[in-house]
Amino acid sequence: MQQFQLMSALSAYFAEKYPSFPKETVIAPERTPAGMAGDLTVNCFRFAKLCGGNPMAVAAEAAAVLAGHADVEAAEAVKAFVNVTMTPEAVHRASLGNTARLFELGKFPEAERRRILIEYSAPNTNKPQHLGHVRNNTLGMSLASLMKRIGHTVFEINLVNDRGIHICKSMIAYQRYGEGETPESTGIKGDHLVGLYYVKFNAVLSDEIKALKAARPELAAQDSEELFLETELGRATQKMLQDWEAGDAGVRALWRKMNDWVFAGFDATYRTMGIHFNHTYLESETYLLGKDIISSGLESGVFTRRSDGAVIASLGKLGDKVVLRSDGTSVYITQDIGTTLLKQQDYQPQSMIWVVGDEQNLHFQMLFAIMKKLGYDWADDLFHLSYGMVNLPTGKMKSREGTVVDADELFAEMTELATEGCRERAGEEVSPEELARRGAIIGMGALKFMLLKFNARTTMMFDPAASVRFEGDTGPYVQYACARISSIERKARERGVDFDAAHVDWALLGKEEEKDLSMLAAFYPAALRTAAERRDVSNLVEYALDLAKAFNRFYRECPVLNAETSGLAAARLAMCAAVREVLTDVLKTLTIEVPDAM
RNA sequence: GGCCCGGUAGCUCAGAGGAUAGAGCAGCUGCCUUCUAAGCAGUUGGUCGUGGGUUCGAUUCCCGCCCGGGCUACCA
Numbered sequence: 001m002q003q004f005q006l007m008s009a010l011s012a013y014f015a016e017k018y019p020s021f022p023k024e025t026v027i028a029p030e031r032t033p034a035g036m037a038g039d040l041t042v043n044c045f046r047f048a049k050l051c052g053g054n055p056m057a058v059a060a061e062a063a064a065v066l067a068g069h070a071d072v073e074a075a076e077a078v079k080a081f082v083n084v085t086m087t088p089e090a091v092h093r094a095s096l097g098n099t100a101r102l103f104e105l106g107k108f109p110e111a112e113r114r115r116i117l118i119e120y121s122a123p124n125t126n127k128p129q130h131l132g133h134v135r136n137n138t139l140g141m142s143l144a145s146l147m148k149r150i151g152h153t154v155f156e157i158n159l160v161n162d163r164g165i166h167i168c169k170s171m172i173a174y175q176r177y178g179e180g181e182t183p184e185s186t187g188i189k190g191d192h193l194v195g196l197y198y199v200k201f202n203a204v205l206s207d208e209i210k211a212l213k214a215a216r217p218e219l220a221a222q223d224s225e226e227l228f229l230e231t232e233l234g235r236a237t238q239k240m241l242q243d244w245e246a247g248d249a250g251v252r253a254l255w256r257k258m259n260d261w262v263f264a265g266f267d268a269t270y271r272t273m274g275i276h277f278n279h280t281y282l283e284s285e286t287y288l289l290g291k292d293i294i295s296s297g298l299e300s301g302v303f304t305r306r307s308d309g310a311v312i313a314s315l316g317k318l319g320d321k322v323v324l325r326s327d328g329t330s331v332y333i334t335q336d337i338g339t340t341l342l343k344q345q346d347y348q349p350q351s352m353i354w355v356v357g358d359e360q361n362l363h364f365q366m367l368f369a370i371m372k373k374l375g376y377d378w379a380d381d382l383f384h385l386s387y388g389m390v391n392l393p394t395g396k397m398k399s400r401e402g403t404v405v406d407a408d409e410l411f412a413e414m415t416e417l418a419t420e421g422c423r424e425r426a427g428e429e430v431s432p433e434e435l436a437r438r439g440a441i442i443g444m445g446a447l448k449f450m451l452l453k454f455n456a457r458t459t460m461m462f463d464p465a466a467s468v469r470f471e472g473d474t475g476p477y478v479q480y481a482c483a484r485i486s487s488i489e490r491k492a493r494e495r496g497v498d499f500d501a502a503h504v505d506w507a508l509l510g511k512e513e514e515k516d517l518s519m520l521a522a523f524y525p526a527a528l529r530t531a532a533e534r535r536d537v538s539n540l541v542e543y544a545l546d547l548a549k550a551f552n553r554f555y556r557e558c559p560v561l562n563a564e565t566s567g568l569a570a571a572r573l574a575m576c577a578a579v580r581e582v583l584t585d586v587l588k589t590l591t592i593e594v595p596d597a598m
Numbered sequence: 599g600g601c602c603c604g605g606u607a608g609c610u611c612a613g614a615g616g617a618u619a620g621a622g623c624a625g626c627u628g629c630c631u632u633c634u635a636a637g638c639a640g641u642u643g644g645u646c647g648u649g650g651g652u653u654c655g656a657u658u659c660c661c662g663c664c665c666g667g668g669c670u671a672c673c674a
Contacts, residue, residue: 033617045616045655055616055654079617124674164674225673283674310672317601325672332674361602362669388603389667421636442636453622454611457603459667461610466623470636473611473622480636488633542612545621552637561633576633598636 003105003522004029004040004094006069006084013065014051021050029084031523037076038083039091039519042066045080055080088510095522096578097506103585105525107151108532117347118144119157120355121275125262126170127195129269131390131405131462132357132397138451139387140355141275141591142537149589150532155347158277159339160266162259163284168240170194171254172233173201183261189268189408190261202400205233272411272444274591279346281339287330289338293374294324302373315369318362323370336367337374344378351381353535358386358457385535388459405462414443417468418476422598438595442476445592449475452590453541473545475592478583481548481555483598485580488560492573497561499570508571513554517575520550521582528589537590544586551579 002008007027014021027047032038042062048055059077066075066082071090076083095102120140123129129137140156147154161167174181174197183190205224208231213220219227228234243251270276294311297303303311309326323334343352354364364384371379390397397404419439426435450467454460470476492498509518527543560576563569584594 035618041617043616081617161674166674308672312672319670322672327672329672331672335674357668358603359668360674363674365602386603391667418636425634425636458611459604463610466610469623471623472636474636476636477622480634484634484637491633538612542621549621553639555633556638559633598634 002026003525004071004090006066006071006086006090007042009069010042010062010065014047018051020052021047025050028526031519032083036078036083037074037085039086039515040084042082042084043080044082048080086515087507088515089507091515091518091522092506092509092575095518096575096582097504097518099578099581102521102524102582106149106528108529110151113151113153114350115153115155115348116147116351116353117155117157117343117349118147118353118355119159119343120144121158121270121277122356123160123266124166125160125162125191125194125259126166126198127399128189128191128265129407130397130399131407131410134273134407134410134447135387135390135451135460136355136357137270137273137275138448138591139385139456139537141273142448142452142589143353143355143385143535145589145591146528146531146537146540149585150528155278155349156276157343157347158280159283159286160263160280161283163244163255163287165237165241166198167255167259168237168244169201170198171251171258172237172240173197173204174258175254183264189265190263191265191269192406192408194258194262194265198399199402201233201237205231208233269407269411272408272440273448274444274593281342283335286339286342287335289342290334290336291324291330291338293337293341294334297374302370302375313366313370313373315366315373318366318369321366321370333363333367333370336363337370340367340371340382344376350378351383352378353383353385355385355387358388360384361386383535385456387456390460390462393461393463405464410447411444414447414468415440416443418442418446418470421470425598438598441593441595442470442479442598445475445479445587446470447475448590448592449478449541452537455538456536475587476598478544478548478587479592479594480598481551482580482583482587482594483596484555485551485576486596488573488576489580491561495561497566497569497573499574501574504571504574505567506571506574508568509575511558513550513557514572514575517547517550517554517579520547521579524582524586540586540590544583544590547579547583547586551583 007029011025011027015023015025025047027042029040029042032041042059044055044059044062048058051058053061056077056079059080059082063075063077063082066072066084071086072084073087074085118140121133121137123133144154144156174194177200178197181193183193186193188196209224209227212227212230219230229238240251244255294303298305298311303313303323306312310322311324312320312322314320321333322331323337325331340352343349356364361384364386368379368382368384371382392403392405394403416439419435422435422438422442447467453473509515524543527540531537531540558572560569560572563572587594
């Protein structure tokens with residue numbers, strides 16, 4: 001579906017005149033840069049060779065053709081660009097005058113819609129989630145949301161790491177120092193309580209290593225990892241892991257109890273973020289998967305046995321990867337091969353995406369290479385959405401040094417500050433419950449928006465002081481534009497101003513701010529498609545800001561309720577409603593809610 | 599050492615062959631008896647790390663170098 005009729009006309013003209021210009025060619029217009037006259041710009045560099053001419057000549061020809069179109073007021077060729085000034089009616093017809101069509105243009109055609117599985121979050125059950133997880137969660141949920149918005153069928157999957165030596169660390173610390181504490185008895189959220197024992201473990205271990213080094217000076221140069229099994233605590237932890245694997249009833253019971261606390265805590269964190277997974281896989285149930293694939297791959301020659309007995313995959317430039325230890329036990333990638341197959345069986349996705357930090361880039365390159373080697377036809381559509389670390393002005397976040405920004409505390413702080421802001425603005429008649437509701441929407445919106453503004457691959461800087469400011473390029477800026485529109489609509493109802501959608505005279509909206517606003521809205525489908533193709537929503541964040549900015553300019557220059565005529569008031573009111581629809585749709589795609597008032 | 603990612607305004611980040619390199623913050627000037635000032639308008643600020651190359655055209659692509667980060671386990 002071609003959005004602008006004048007562009008179809010131009011394509012048809014070139015196709016008619018030049019045999020070398022394919023009929024189905026879509027000439028995608030660009031926005032005219034600020035400061036230049038025009039609404040749309042045609043960049044003739046992009047297709048001039050299809051017309052067999054030089055770009056300047058093609059531009060001159062295009063300008064002449066476009067100038068004769070009914071939707072065009074002026075078309076001027078500048079070098080290889082044609083700047084087109086459209087009639088207000090044509091601008092709005094392609095955009096805010098028909099939001100249903102605009103939204104439909106933002107979807108992939110049926111034939112391009114697919115089943116996509118997105119795995120994200122993947123926390124460990126030994127500590128609460130921190131800002132790094134929040135970035136992961138936000139990227140994952142917004143990517144899933146975008147893919148749904150564009151028309152795909154999406155499965156959101158979590159894979160919780162609920163077993164292993166690190167889980168035993170908090171267990172053994174609790175066993176020794178917990179004195180029967182529970183979330184109920186302490187009033188501490190389950191994941192935070194378990195996290196305290198993880199911290200306790202590391203403190204005790206550190207003391208023991210210090211003592212060990214004092215007693216045996218020859219160990220002074222060794223790091224704590226190497227000395228782990230030299231400590232009593234380390235050996236006890238190792239023993240607990242072995243007992244867990246052997247199915248020891250006592251260890252399993254403790255494990256289940258503490259994991260249940262953590263899961264309850266994670267549920268609350270996810271609820272606050274608005275996350276719902278289709279399914280959560282547990283590593284305790286999947287960690288033995290993959291071994292059967294290794295054996296059959298060994299028989300078919302995909303894998304080979306090394307002289308020391310280990311089974312390896314030879315991956316060319318990536319090198320050799322051990323997929324089974326010489327003692328026959330699994331490594332991490334063995335289990336990942338297994339869970340990839342399990343997810344494929346369970347959901348038959350045509351594409352799978354993993355949202356995982358960039359330190360695992362090589363791991364995923366190897367995993368994907370192995371899946372291809374195994375010959376699965378879906379192995380070409382596996383993607384690692386790799387994202388960078390979150391740093392603080394004080395440096396890197398480190399759990400052990402207590403410099404992590406806790407997710408739940410961050411949510412609470414953002415929400416509290418936003419609620420306070422609402423309270424200052426609101427009248428007496430607004431209830432505390434309503435203020436808290438708005439505060440949560442604004443606070444969480446600000447946080448998600450900030451995290452999504454960065455390209456995923458960038459190692460981002462999180463400045464706590466900057467994050468709690470709700471001015472400038474922020475989520476609340478966009479939400480505020482919506483709130484202003486809602487306010488106008490409330491006042492319109494009070495004053496009995498209304499519009500009949502079928503009889504709005506869009507041609508009345510010819511001021512620069514009105515055309516700019518609609519023109520920008522016209523590019524929403526393109527923004528959605530770009531984001532989906534790149535699997536990156538950061539351009540949508542920029543888009544939302546641009547549109548909100550264009551609205552605020554309109555708001556300043558074009559009075560709605562006090563417009564010169566009732567017809568103009570009705571048209572502007574219709575435009576406001578349409579802008580609110582688009583802004584709400586963008587924010588919703590970014591998993592951000594919109595408050596009625598701020 | 600090898601591989602990957604980054605280096606753009608004082609700070610945090612956009613831009614990924616095309617017209618004059620953008621935004622927010624910070625700084626400076628204005629605007630609240632008029633639909634919410636979490637707003638608007640204006641302004642200061644750049645050899646796009648560096649040296650070559652390809653191109654009509656390079657901040658964008660290619661090569662070298664410098665700086666920062668990550669990875670380079672029979673850990674997860």
